[in-house]
Amino acid sequence: MDERSANQTPDRSRDRRQTADGGFGEGSGAVKGIPSTKPVDSLTAPSLAAVSTGPGSVTRLFLSLSLFLFVVQILTGVLLMTAYSPAVQTAWGSVWYIQTQMASGWFVRGLHHFTSDAMIVALVCYVVLLLLTQEYAPTPMLRWWLGWLSIGLTLGAALSGHLLPWDQAGYWGTTVRLNILARFPFIGDWLKSGLVGGPHLGQLTLTRFYTLHVALIPLFITLTLYVLLRLAVRSNSTMEEPRAKDRPAITKERWFDQTHGEQLAGAMAFFALAVVVWLVCRWRGDALLDAPADPGTADFPARPEWHTLFLFQWLKAFSGPTAETIGTVLIPGVVVLLLLFLPLFQYVCPRTIARRVVMGCFAGLLLGVLGLTGAAIRADADPPSGTIKIVRDKLVSGHSLTSQEQAVWRAYDFNRRLDNARQRAARAFALAAEHGIPPEGPLTLLRNDPLSRGPQLFAAHCAACHRYDGHNGVGTVPPEPAASSDLFSYATRAWIRGLLSDPMADRYFGRMKKPDGDPAHTRMARFVSEQTEEHFEGKPKEELISAFDAVAAYLEDESIHPRRLAYLGLDAFNVEGARQNAPSADDRSAIIDRGRAFFLSVCNECHAYDGERTGTLHAPDMAGYGSVEWIEGMMHDPAGESRYRSQGREPALMPSFKDRLDAKDRRLIAEWLHQTRTVSP
């Protein structure tokens, strides 16, 4: 890379040698000095110029790159500080505001996020090159240790910063990490208590992590990088030999010297990061912010960031308290000690063996980390649908699963939870844009939102019997079979029409128990089959089909506009005329009128309307059928007079939820079922 002039200069009483291209020096070769065009500054005033006039060094390049990335972090960090709010009620909102509303906010935050990853990579490269080139002069181990300290501090900054948005990923990830920390012997509980600042993760945790992230850790990173830079200069100037007075100065200029090489590296890294930020924010805008932290959810699929995934995979192998202590504290402790004292091997063993041992250890560790990370990613990948079906069939039929099949089911469950979490995040973003964040915090937004809370409540309370499009509302198909109807698109024209064709299909009443005593749903099945036969004799079947279509249209209208036609009596409808002149499909209100007429003449015998029925048998009241109030009434009192009045002989098939769920939650479920339908245009 560099042009060199082989200028033989006398040795300077140093044992360690380094060849100019950073190779692994052995023996006592002379240092290849480079004629510099600028004088070297004194040891007490290091500058990048002094660093860069020395021998070209890729090691130093990575150190200066890390420094540059750190400066980028400080600049973007200060900008973010002008808008971020470290309080539990406002943290998420402020980050949402930065990410989606502020001019170039997505760029500043995205850059801050990805530069931290890049800085860790640059520092690791630096440390690895230190090992490879044995640049330890003047002190053997200090630079190695300081390099690892800077990596640890940068990781600390990344982990503390992860909590600051107070979103689901940060909250649950930090919870797990702090619990792992608490396992450290003797000091674990103190560490956790100092960081958390109370019994639970809360306001004090946020402010302490904020202090760490913004003040303490950057201070120590600055000090560490400064010392590393000073040590780099000092080692540089010991390698730079001043020209002996009797030698002529050779002023050949390099076409690519250290300063410009470092500038180029910094610029390339920066533009690469900018491109990554742009791509990520365009492709998945919610990738950098999750839904607001909700301590009440127990199903968030927390995973560490990419740089600590290997630890996560590693810990899977250790279960049980003793094994966990071994896996969390003992073995990692040994590995850390090994890593820290790795370069000392060359003092212990002969050079050649030491070199192989050191390289071997390091390569082994690196491969282990990469392998564990790859295994973690593979274990979480979404399994193909064929495999999932096989495993689910096995579960449903009651067989026990092999460990591989269990892994498949876990991965399937994890990915459904991930989908659910992403949907929640998108919904939180939409609600925030529409309503803003209330002063109590963003959780109230989601807790009062039917589209977010409804499925959760449904999965927790209704999915024991009901289904929603085949699953439990949040995407998982329960292994137990359904015991009641599927409420997806409940009370739409298509749903009602399907019920009128075949009430005992699995989607409707087919899954329900059929106790003795002629319950309502078997009576409905009998009615439909009788109607079909009755009308089939002598009258065209198409008439019945179109009558059922009309009733479905009418009942759907009832769900959207409850009691809109209530004031009209039967004689207001030209029933016979409607039967003869089948209206065109476009004549929507005519179809609804005809449906109402059919309802009043046929269905009203059992199904009351506002308490009035023409016959004696009992079936649910159809006034306002399918509306939010009607669904709420069903949850409140399914065995009541206006629903499936149990005869007193058999227990109601659906229990009452008036005590199990409060009115607000019942309303949220009803609103969700009502709003997520696709009604006919």
Add this chain to the structure above:
Amino acid sequence: MLRRSFLKAVIEGLSGLVTATMVIPGLRFLFHTHGRSRKQGEFVRVATLSALPPGEPMRVVIHASRWDAFIHQPPGPIGSVWLVRDLENPDESEVAAASGRKPEEIESATPAVRCWQTICPHLGCGIDFDARRGAFTCPCHASEFDRSGRVRYGPSPRDMDELACRIGERDANGRRWVEVRYEEFKTGVPHRTALA
């Protein structure tokens, strides 16, 4: 030589580009709120007409909800106004009804209620009413305004800022409400400009 200096120039240029890519979005980020005008507020009920004594200015606090960056504050105090009910024509709608026209059509009549911002146009302090002297006064730098809000003396660059104000229809209890559209303006300038 040319190749070396060209390469060095290119790299220096790249470094400049890096700086620009950091500085320009950074400045946009910092000055995000500058120049963004809020949309005009709604008319808000502030007081019943009968509560206003004719001829005497009365200070009323405005309650409304407000956006604070990302926080949507529930209705709370956001400012205050001075209301004066006209002495001669305390109820313009009665005058209009008597002459068979709508209140807006009566050009010559003074509006029955007038409304001014309490924020002093000089430097933003709250304006008081001195009943003894019959004038609005600002306690900070002693600007004085007459009963119609016109500046008499003092450092204020313009008159008191008058706000859009109307009398609404009778509500369910038969009361008539005064409705004000609350706005804030830039201080220290002679022409009234809405605060962006």
